[in-house]
Amino acid sequence: MNAQTTLFLSRDDAELRQKIGEVAPQIEIVSRAQLKDHPERIEHIEIAYGGLGRDQIANATALKWFQNGGAGVNGLLSPELAARDVTITSVSGIHARCIAEHLFGMLLSLTRELHSAREAQNRREWKPLGANTLSLYGKTLGVLGVGAIGAQIARVGRAFEMKPIGLRRGRAGHPEIETMFSPENRLEFFAQAQIVMNTLPLTDATRGFMGEAEFEALPDGAIVLNAGRGATIDTTALLRGLQSGKLRAALLDVTDPEPLPAAHPLWEMPNVFITAHYAGAHPEYNAEADAIFLDNLRLYLAGEPLHHVVDKTAGY
Amino acid sequence: MNAQTTLFLSRDDAELRQKIGEVAPQIEIVSRAQLKDHPERIEHIEIAYGGLGRDQIANATALKWFQNGGAGVNGLLSPELAARDVTITSVSGIHARCIAEHLFGMLLSLTRELHSAREAQNRREWKPLGANTLSLYGKTLGVLGVGAIGAQIARVGRAFEMKPIGLRRGRAGHPEIETMFSPENRLEFFAQAQIVMNTLPLTDATRGFMGEAEFEALPDGAIVLNAGRGATIDTTALLRGLQSGKLRAALLDVTDPEPLPAAHPLWEMPNVFITAHYAGAHPEYNAEADAIFLDNLRLYLAGEPLHHVVDKTAGY
Numbered sequence: 228m229n230a231q232t233t234l235f236l237s238r239d240d241a242e243l244r245q246k247i248g249e250v251a252p253q254i255e256i257v258s259r260a261q262l263k264d265h266p267e268r269i270e271h272i273e274i275a276y277g278g279l280g281r282d283q284i285a286n287a288t289a290l291k292w293f294q295n296g297g298a299g300v301n302g303l304l305s306p307e308l309a310a311r312d313v314t315i316t317s318v319s320g321i322h323a324r325c326i327a328e329h330l331f332g333m334l335l336s337l338t339r340e341l342h343s344a345r346e347a348q349n350r351r352e353w354k355p356l357g358a359n360t361l362s363l364y365g366k367t368l369g370v371l372g373v374g375a376i377g378a379q380i381a382r383v384g385r386a387f388e389m390k391p392i393g394l395r396r397g398r399a400g401h402p403e404i405e406t407m408f409s410p411e412n413r414l415e416f417f418a419q420a421q422i423v424m425n426t427l428p429l430t431d432a433t434r435g436f437m438g439e440a441e442f443e444a445l446p447d448g449a450i451v452l453n454a455g456r457g458a459t460i461d462t463t464a465l466l467r468g469l470q471s472g473k474l475r476a477a478l479l480d481v482t483d484p485e486p487l488p489a490a491h492p493l494w495e496m497p498n499v500f501i502t503a504h505y506a507g508a509h510p511e512y513n514a515e516a517d518a519i520f521l522d523n524l525r526l527y528l529a530g531e532p533l534h535h536v537v538d539k540t541a542g543y
Numbered sequence: 544m545n546a547q548t549t550l551f552l553s554r555d556d557a558e559l560r561q562k563i564g565e566v567a568p569q570i571e572i573v574s575r576a577q578l579k580d581h582p583e584r585i586e587h588i589e590i591a592y593g594g595l596g597r598d599q600i601a602n603a604t605a606l607k608w609f610q611n612g613g614a615g616v617n618g619l620l621s622p623e624l625a626a627r628d629v630t631i632t633s634v635s636g637i638h639a640r641c642i643a644e645h646l647f648g649m650l651l652s653l654t655r656e657l658h659s660a661r662e663a664q665n666r667r668e669w670k671p672l673g674a675n676t677l678s679l680y681g682k683t684l685g686v687l688g689v690g691a692i693g694a695q696i697a698r699v700g701r702a703f704e705m706k707p708i709g710l711r712r713g714r715a716g717h718p719e720i721e722t723m724f725s726p727e728n729r730l731e732f733f734a735q736a737q738i739v740m741n742t743l744p745l746t747d748a749t750r751g752f753m754g755e756a757e758f759e760a761l762p763d764g765a766i767v768l769n770a771g772r773g774a775t776i777d778t779t780a781l782l783r784g785l786q787s788g789k790l791r792a793a794l795l796d797v798t799d800p801e802p803l804p805a806a807h808p809l810w811e812m813p814n815v816f817i818t819a820h821y822a823g824a825h826p827e828y829n830a831e832a833d834a835i836f837l838d839n840l841r842l843y844l845a846g847e848p849l850h851h852v853v854d855k856t857a858g859y
C-alpha cells in the first residue's frame with residue numbers, strides 16, 4: 228500500500244472514517260470541506276467515493292478509481308472520462324430490493340384501489356371498494372432491463388404468480404425470466420407485457436426507448452411503471468397512450484423533464500401516480516453503499532479487480 | 544343422480560346456470576327471487592350456493608350441503624347447524640393471492656411513503672421523500688394463521704427477502720415458514736414478529752387473540768396488519784399500542800366494530816390505514832368461486848368427498 232494514496236470522501240461520517248481506517252490505516256482522506264478550502268488538492272486525489280461532478284473529475288488528473296454512491300452514472304460520464312484510465316464503480320446492486328419494493332408498492336396502490344381507500348378514510352367513511360381492483364396473478368410482467376434490479380422485480384412477480392418476461396441487451400437468459408427479448412425484437416416484448424416495469428439506465432441506446440411504436444404494441448389496458456430514468460420514455464407518446472385509453476395507468480418514479488414542472492399535464496392525468504425519484508431511497512442505503520465501497524477499497528489496495536465496475540462505453 | 548335435487552342459487556347468473564346445466568342437467572334451481580315469492584320452497588333445498596342466513600338454514604330441513612361463497616363462516620355457524628348432518632364448504636383458497644396482494648399493498652403504501660407522495664402529487668409538488676421509508680428486506684414477518692392465505696403471504700415475504708415465521712394450531716411446519724409457533728407459545732412468536740400479518744378466522748379460540756400481553760410482547764416499532772376478522776384483535780389494546788408509540792403502524796382491512804363508526808378514534812390515528820373489508824375482492828372472484836362450486840357439485844352428485852370442507856367444530 229502506498230502511504231500517499233489520497234481518498235476524497237463525499238460524505239464525512241465518523242463511522243465510515245473508522246471503517247476506512249481499519250482497511251487502509253495510512254490513507255489520506257480529503258473531505259468535501261477540505262477540498263472547498265483547498266481546491267488545488269483535487270490534483271492529488273487517487274480515489275473518490277461520490278460527490279465529484281464532471282468538472283471536478285476533469286481536474287482530478289491523478290484519479291484512478293471513482294466509486295459512485297448511486298446507481299446511474301449518466302450525469303457523470305463524458306467522452307473525456309470514458310477515454311481516461313479511470314475505473315468507475317457503482318452501487319447498483321443495493322437498489323434492487325428497494326426499487327422492487329417501491330414499484331410493487333406503486334402497482335398495488337393502483338390495483339388495490341388504495342388511494343381511494345385513503346380518501347374514504349379521510350372522510351371517516353366505511354366504503355368497501357373492489358370494483359376496480361385488478362389481480363396481479365396470471366398477468367405478464369414485462370421486465371424492461373434485466374440487471375440486479377430487474378431480477379429482483381421478476382422474483383417478486385413470480386411470488387405473486389405473474390409471468391415475468393424480460394428484455395436486455397444481448398438477450399442472455401435469466402433463471403427468474405420465462406422468455407428473454409433483446410432491443411431488436413422489442414415490439415414482440417411489448418406486445419405481451421400487460422404490466423411493464425422499466426428500470427433502464429439512460430444511455431444513447433435507451434433514450435426514448437419507449438416511443439410511439441412501443442406504446443402502440445402494448446396490450447390494451449397495459450400499466451407502465453418507470454423507476455429507471457425519465458428520458459427512456461418519450462413523454463409525448465406516454466401522454467398520448469394515457470389520453471387514448473390505451474394505457475390503464477402510468478406509475479412514475481422518474482419523469483422527463485425532472486423535476487416535473489407544476490404546469491405539466493402529467494400531474495393531474497387520471498391513473499397517473501408520481502413519486503419524486505426516491506424509489507431507491509431507504510434508510511439503510513448509506514450503510515450498504517459503504518459496505519460495497521469498503522469491499523472495493525480492499526480489492527483496490529490489493530491490486531485486484533473491483534466489483535460493480537461500470538462499462539463506460541455502454542454507460543452503466 | 545336424483546332428478547328431484549333442488550339447488551338454491553344466491554347469484555342468478557346466466558353463465559353460471561349454463562355451467563350447472565352441463566354438470567347436472569336435471570337439477571332444479573331455486574333463485575333468490577323465487578324463494579322470496581315462495582318461502583315454503585326452503586324445505587326442498589338440498590344444496591345451497593351462498594346467500595342463506597342462519598334463520599333460513601334453520602328452516603332448510605332438507606339441506607345436505609352448503610357451499611359458502613366467502614371464506615369466513617363465522618356469521619353462519621350455530622351450534623344447531625354444527626350438530627346437523629350438513630356439509631359446509633368454503634372457497635377460502637381463492638382469497639389467498641388477492642389478500643396477499645392487498646396486505647403487501649397496504650404495507651408498501653406505508654413503508655414507501657406513498658400516501659405522502661400522493662398528497663404531494665395533488666399539490667403538483669415534486670417532493671423527493673425517503674426519510675421515513677422502511678425496507679422489508681431482512682425484517683421478520685409474523686404470519687398469524689398459516690392456511691392457504693398465510694402460505695401465500697409467506698411466499699411473497701420470502702421474495703422480498705423477509706424472514707417468515709408462523710403461528711398455527713397444531714404447529715405443523717410449512718415449507719414457506721422458517722419457524723412455526725402454536726397458540727400456546729404465542730408470546731415467543733410475537734416477540735420476534737416485526738411485521739405481523741393476521742389472517743385468523745374468527746372462532747372462540749381466536750376472539751381477542753391479540754390482546755394486551757401480545758401487543759406488549761411485540762418488538763418496538765412493530766407493524767400490525769389485519770385481513771382476518773376484526774374481533775381477533777382487542778381494539779382497546781391496539782389503540783393503546785398505537786398511542787404509546789409501541790407500534791409503528793396498524794394497517795387494517797377489518798375492524799371491530801365493523802363497519803367502523805364515523806366517531807371511532809381509529810379513523811384519524813396517525814399511522815393507521817383502513818380499507819373497508821375488501822382485501823379478498825377481485826374482479827375474477829365469482830368465476831373462481833363458481834369453479835370451486837361446480838367442481839364440488841360434480842363430486843357431490845358422484846357421492847364423493849367434497850373439497851374445502853369447513854371443520855364445524857374448529858369454525859373454519
